Structure formats: C-alpha cells, structure tokens
Amino acid sequence: MKTTLLSLVCCGMLFFSAPLLAQTTDSAPIEYSEQVPAPEPGKNALFLRGANWVENRFAFGPTTGFRKDAATGEVRVTGTSKVTPVTASGKDQDYTVRFEFVFRCTEQGYNYSVGSFRCVTDPENPTATVPLDEYISQLAQERSNSRTHNDRRVRAQATALASEIAMSFRSYMNSMPVTDDSTVGLPAADGR
Template structure:
C-alpha cells in the first residue's frame, strides 16, 4: 500500500511540475539599466560623483567620447572590451567591442545604463563598427556554431562585461563619502 501511495504521489508531482525548456534563441539583447533612489543626496552631488567615476575610475579603456552636462546631470562615455569567439579547432579569436555608459541624475536619484554594444571588425579602423546583435545573429547562422556555440559565448561575455561595468559603478556610488563627517555624532571643534 505504501508503494502505491508513493507512486501515485510521485506521478502527481511530476504532472504538476513546470516544464523545463532548452535555450533556443541566442538572446542577443545585451544591456544593463538600473534606477536608484537617492533623494537625500541631491542631483549635483550625484552628478559630480558619476563624473569622478567616469574620469578617474572607468577601467574599460581606451575610452572615447566623454560627454558631460552639469545642468542636465548627465555623463556619457564609450568604453572598450573584448569578446572571444572560438574557431572550430578551439582557438580563441579576440574581438574588440565598444559600449556606452550613460548616467542621468535627478532630484530623486539617478539612472544609469551600460549598452549600445558594437563590434569593431577591423582593429585598424576602430571608428567602423557593427551592432553586436547583428554580429551575434551572424554567428548563430555559421556552419560550425553547433560545435562552438559562439552566439551564446559572445552574448554571455558581453553580458558579463555589462554587469561588471555596472557593478563597478554601483559599488563606487555606494561608497559615497558623507557630506560632513565632522557633524556626525559630536559637535565639531573650532
């Protein structure tokens, strides 16, 4: 009797379990965006902090096209990274990609994004780029993709780069120094 009940319970659980599906698409959308509430700090302080990160701590170089607007509270910079698809023989082929970091401050907080990924097909001409999503789609149609999975590999590497840049920025913003440390706890001495 116990075996019958156990078997019946197992069949019921298996019938109601969610169905697992294999990943069929390459998931070519690569970006990271976050909105952060920080209304107690102020737009100017947030802008200055983001500008400091973009100028002094942005480690995805060579960086190009830095733009900032204090009145609008925006900072924009283009960074560089690498992805490494592999040939059917297993040899890595390093490719340069570019991406944009965009920051917008407001009185209630800030928003930032890492996106607009572009491939630089020819390192001798870095201004000529191709959208990374188009490159990934092309990789998915290549003959040896069922062995190399380059479409998934490049997507994962670019997503990792986006997450890494976003975590670096967010970590920097989270370590914002107090505006007036001397006024915390005890009155400041003259």
Template sequence: MKKVLFGLLLSCLVALAPQAHAQDGSTASVSYTESVLAEDAGKEVLYKRALDWMENHFPYGPKTGAKSDAAAGLVRATGTGKVKPVTTAGKELELVIRFDFVFRATDKGYEYSIGSFRLTPDPKKPEETVMLSDYIAQLAAEKGNGKTFNDRRVTAQANALASEAAMNFRSYMNTMPAAEESIVGLPANN
C-alpha cells in the same frame, strides 16, 4: 492498485510540468539598466560623483565620446572591451567591442545604463563597427557554430562586461566620501 495510481499521478505531473527551453541567443539583448533611489544625496552631488568616476576611474579604455551636462545631470562615455570567439580549430580570436555608458541624475536618485554594444570585426579598420546583435545572429548562422557555440560565448562575454561595468560604477557610487554623505548619528559636543 498503488502502482496504477502512482503511474497515473506521475504522468499527470509530467503532462502539467512547464516546458524547458534551451537558450538560443536569438532574442538575447546585451545591456544593463538600473534606477537607484538616493533622495538624500541631491542631484548635483550625484552628478559630480558620476562625472568623477567617468573622468578618473573609468576602467574601460580607450574611452571616447565623453560628454557631460551639469544642468541635465547627464554623463556619457563610450567604453571599450574585448570578446573572444573561437575558430573551429579552437583558437581564440580577440575582437574589440564598444559600449555606451549613460548616467542621468534626478532629484530622487539616478539611473544609468550600459548598452549599445558594437563590435569591430576587422582590427585593421577600427572605425567600422557592427551592432553586436547582428554579429551574434551572424555567428549563430555559421556552419561551425554547433561546435564552437560562438553566439552564446560572445553573448555571455558581452553580458559579463555589462555586469562588470555596472558593478564597478555602482560600487563607486556606494562609497561616497563622508563629506558628501549626510551626518550619521549625533554631532559631538565641544
């Protein structure tokens, strides 16, 4: 009797368990967006800090399309990175990828995004780009993708680039110089 109840209980659990789905990459969107509350810092201070990062500390070069607007609190630049799909023989190909970094300061904090990934499929023609999502769909449809998994590989590499850029920027924003931060503790008596 115990074996029958145990079997029935086990079959009910299996029937009611959520289904697992493998990643197919077809709906994968490569981007990173974050909103940060920083009411104490002020719009102008946040804008100047982001502008300094973009002009002096932006590690994703060559940087192009750098724009800023102090009145709107907007900073924008296009960064460059690389992704490495492999051939069916296992040889890595190095392709240039471009992305947009967009920052907007508000009175209550700031928001930023890393997105609009574009890939340069032919290094000899750097001005010709395709949207990363289109390139990934093309990779998924290739005959050898079952062996190389290039669609997942390129998606993961682009997501890692987006996360790294976001972490680099957020880390820089979190380490504001003491002169820009509000006073912590009590002032010293002279």
C-alpha cells in the same frame, strides 16, 4: 496498482510534455540599466561623483566621446573591451566591442545604463562596427556553431561585461563620503 498508475502518469507526462531546452536563444538586447533613488546629496553632488568615476575610474578604455553636461546632469562615454569567440579549430579569437555608458542625475536620484554594444569585426577597419546582436546572429548561423556555441559564448561575455561595469559604478556611488560628519557620535537632538 499504485506503481502501475504512477508509471502511466509519468510516461504520459513525458510523452505529452514539450521538449525543454537547457539554454534558449535570447533575443533581448544586451544592456544593463538601473534607477537609484538618492534623496540625500542632491543633483550637483551626484553629478560630480558620477563624472569623477567616468573620468578617473572607468577602466574600459580606450574611451571616446566623453561628454558631461552639469545643466542636464548627464555624463556619457564610449568604452572598449573584448569578446572572445573560438575558431572552428578551438583557438581564441579576440574582437573589440564598444559600448555606451550613460549616467543621468536629478534631485531625486540617478539612473545609469550600459548598452549600445557594437562589434569591430574587421581589425583592419576599426571604425566599421556592427551591432553586437547582429554579430551574435551571424555567429549562430555558422556551421561550426553547434560545436563552438560562439553565439552563447559572446552573449554571455557581453552580459558579464555590462554587469561588471554596473557593479563597479554602483559600488563607487554607494561609497559616497559623508557630507557632514560633525554630528557623528553625538546624541540625537531629541535626547535619544
């Protein structure tokens, strides 16, 4: 009796449940942003640190549109990378993508974002770009997409790129040097 009832319940759940998809189509824009509280070194030190990373350690070039403004605490740069969909025959096909990295700081901390991804779909005309989300939609409409899954492939590559940039920047910002090491190793002022 128990096994029959359990079997009926399981069959009913399978019959009436909605089909689940392992991977769904994600329409959210590809971006990464984070707000980081940093009460210590202050706006000027944060700005210098962020600008230094963009000028000397930003590894996603060639870059364009580098701007820094100490008064507003903002640093911007447009970086370049690649995404690699595959052709219907299974060969890799590189496309250039451009994205914006924006860093802003205040006395209370900083925020940064990686976004505004655009794809160069015509290598003969590198100034003509389309938003990456639009390019991914075009890939999803292709007849060979059921085999190549280029829409998911390109979205995953761009998402990984945004995460990689963010991790690199955050790691650099977290390794800020100590501003005053004259008290290292000395007992606290209250005797503890």
